[in-house]
Amino acid sequence: xxxxxxxxxxxxxxxxxxxxxxxxxxxxxxxxxxxxxxxxxxxxxxxxxxxxxxxxxxxxxxxxxxxxxxxxxxxxxxxxxxxxxxxxxxxxxxxxxxxxxxxxxxxxxxxxxxxxxxxxxxxxxxxxxxxxxxxxxxxxxxxxxxxxxxxxxxxxxxxxxxxxxxxxxxxxxxxxxxxxxxxxxxxxxxxxxxxxxxxxxxxxxxxxxxxxxxxxxxxxxxxxxxxxxxxxxxxxxxxxxxxxxxxxxxxxxx
Amino acid sequence: xxxxxxxxxxxxxxxxxxxxxxxxxxxxxxxxxxxxxxxxxxxxxxxxxxxxxxxxxxxxxxxxxxxxxxxxxxxxxxxxxxxxxxxxxxxxxxxxxxxxxxxxxxxxxxxxxxxxxxxxxxxxxxxxxxxxxxxxxxxxxxxxxxxxxxxxxxxxxxxxxxxxxxxxxxxxxxxxxxxxxxxxxxxxxxxxxxxxxxxxxxxxxxxxxxxxxxxxxxxxxxxxxxxxxxxxxxxxxxxxxxxxxxxxxxxxxxxxxxxxxxxxxxxxxxxxxxxxxxxxxxxxxxxxxxxxxxxxxxxxxxxxxxxxxxx
Numbered sequence: 253x254x255x256x257x258x259x260x261x262x263x264x265x266x267x268x269x270x271x272x273x274x275x276x277x278x279x280x281x282x283x284x285x286x287x288x289x290x291x292x293x294x295x296x297x298x299x300x301x302x303x304x305x306x307x308x309x310x311x312x313x314x315x316x317x318x319x320x321x322x323x324x325x326x327x328x329x330x331x332x333x334x335x336x337x338x339x340x341x342x343x344x345x346x347x348x349x350x351x352x353x354x355x356x357x358x359x360x361x362x363x364x365x366x367x368x369x370x371x372x373x374x375x376x377x378x379x380x381x382x383x384x385x386x387x388x389x390x391x392x393x394x395x396x397x398x399x400x401x402x403x404x405x406x407x408x409x410x411x412x413x414x415x416x417x418x419x420x421x422x423x424x425x426x427x428x429x430x431x432x433x434x435x436x437x438x439x440x441x442x443x444x445x446x447x448x449x450x451x452x453x454x455x456x457x458x459x460x461x462x463x464x465x466x467x468x469x470x471x472x473x474x475x476x477x478x479x480x481x482x483x484x485x486x487x488x489x490x491x492x493x494x495x496x497x498x499x500x501x502x503x504x505x506x
Numbered sequence: 507x508x509x510x511x512x513x514x515x516x517x518x519x520x521x522x523x524x525x526x527x528x529x530x531x532x533x534x535x536x537x538x539x540x541x542x543x544x545x546x547x548x549x550x551x552x553x554x555x556x557x558x559x560x561x562x563x564x565x566x567x568x569x570x571x572x573x574x575x576x577x578x579x580x581x582x583x584x585x586x587x588x589x590x591x592x593x594x595x596x597x598x599x600x601x602x603x604x605x606x607x608x609x610x611x612x613x614x615x616x617x618x619x620x621x622x623x624x625x626x627x628x629x630x631x632x633x634x635x636x637x638x639x640x641x642x643x644x645x646x647x648x649x650x651x652x653x654x655x656x657x658x659x660x661x662x663x664x665x666x667x668x669x670x671x672x673x674x675x676x677x678x679x680x681x682x683x684x685x686x687x688x689x690x691x692x693x694x695x696x697x698x699x700x701x702x703x704x705x706x707x708x709x710x711x712x713x714x715x716x717x718x719x720x721x722x723x724x725x726x727x728x729x730x731x732x733x734x735x736x737x738x739x740x741x742x743x744x745x746x747x748x749x750x751x752x753x754x755x756x757x758x759x760x761x762x763x764x765x766x767x768x769x770x771x772x773x774x775x776x777x778x779x780x781x782x783x784x785x786x787x788x789x790x791x792x793x794x795x796x797x798x799x800x801x802x803x804x805x806x807x808x809x810x811x812x813x814x815x816x817x
Binding site for chain 2: 287288289290291292293295296297298300301302304305308309311312315316378381385387389449469
């Protein structure tokens with residue numbers, strides 16, 4: 253039913269330039285042109301609006317510049333595993349386990365969700381917001397064995413998915429020698445996997461998550477977990493340390 | 507201003523649509539009513555401009571600047587209506603810290619005439635929305651969310667009619683399906699109703715009962731999807747009688763507004779201006795004073811730091 257409509261529309265659009273030089277082929281219809289006016293440097297701030305914003309901006313700036321921790325090194329992201337990826341997935345698992353109250357086998361995130369590195373030295377609230385500007389929530393998925401295998405194959409082929417509490421070997425886009433929780437992967441059992449609601453809903457093409465047997469919210473935003481963890485480290489006198497122990501065995505591309 | 511140049515070429519050349527019209531100037535000014543529609547969508551709490559650090563759109567946007575632009579246009583034009591198509595909230599720490607209060611206050615200062623609800627406007631739940639509504643000096647219009655079993659019962663109207671020099675402009679709002687997009691705990695007992703059916707009802711009410719000459723839909727459905735999911739283009743194909751559809755959700759930067767012709771012959775113009783208030787949408791319509799028939803639509807493509815390109 254829709255197809256003829258679309259076809260006629262396309263036909264219409266095709267014909268338009270041909271009839272363009274003739275006067276008024278559509279009744280009461282006239283010019284349509286581009287409409288968006290850029291909001292840029294050429295405009296001055298509106299004084300009243302600027303006055304309204306100012307005190308809010310001061311408070312945001314003050315809160316964003318609060319130092320919440322210290323890092324021994326700059327943590328950046330990379331393929332398969334990285335100091336930044338490892339740090340984040342590990343802390344997500346740790347913080348979620350406390351709140352969730354039931355065992356969670358492993359955690360996975362994607363590099364696309366890490367928007368900025370953690371700097372060496374002082375780490376501010378602003379850094380946490382830059383790292384994780386999204387309001388992504390933590391969820392626990394229950395997956396069957398074959399779906400877990402798909403998840404690891406995804407990580408092996410795309411190289412964008414750091415994992416906590418799991419190791420594997422990546423070869424030709426497939427994952428093998430998988431261990432979860434220190435034990436060999438058992439395709440016959442179910443596993444609980446911590447991730448973000450964004451990925452659980454198929455973000456970054458993680459379509460295997462649509463096969464989840466169960467989805468439960470942890471009740472915490474990813475960024476809140478990051479901030480909380482860094483604060484906890486700081487409170488116990490610890491800096492952020494890069495974890496570079498290998499989790500993924502892979503062979504460099506020729 | 508590359509984009510500007512590109513727009514101009516497209517509008518004058520390939521698009522074709524633009525060639526069909528009669529220039530505004532040929533319509534005697536004393537016989538027409540000019541209506542200036544300004545609009546935004548998906549502001550995502552972008553209070554300050556994007557940091558000018560080499561990133562995409564760095565240095566662009568900013569609500570204090572937008573306010574200046576709007577107030578300049580108001581000085582020049584008699585009949586201005588200013589709308590937003592949803593997702594006012596979420597995206598900068600301003601929202602995390604102040605829960606949307608500042609966004610609503612600034613939109614009120616800019617004298618927004620109406621907005622519709624985006625999915626992110628539910629991000630602090632119905633309670634969060636209720637808390638901030640007192641800061642919004644403009645109505646939220648929603649025709650396809652039923653809030654009757656929620657704390658926001660009676661908080662929103664489906665439509666509003668604006669009158670400018672006798673020209674009656676009916677405006678209604680449509681929202682996207684919340685299930686899967688917004689946590690259930692956040693939208694609670696809000697019921698999503700079929701936007702096609704609701705739009706048909708709205709057109710009927712606005713044209714028959716309210717005697718509107720012009721019908722605008724503020725939509726947060728999204729511009730276009732592959733597959734069956736309802737979008738602005740499908741809506742315009744299925745519902746006859748909407749003149750202007752101001753969209754959102756998909757963050758679409760449209761080079762030119764799209765005109766979709768319904769089988770009935772009615773034409774709906776669709777526009778969407780990306781996100782974050784990087785651009786202010788502006789569309790000018792002319793109506794015959796006597797008949798209130800639409801006789802012209804054009805765009806004062808007011809590049810802010812360039813001379814006026816069309817007028």
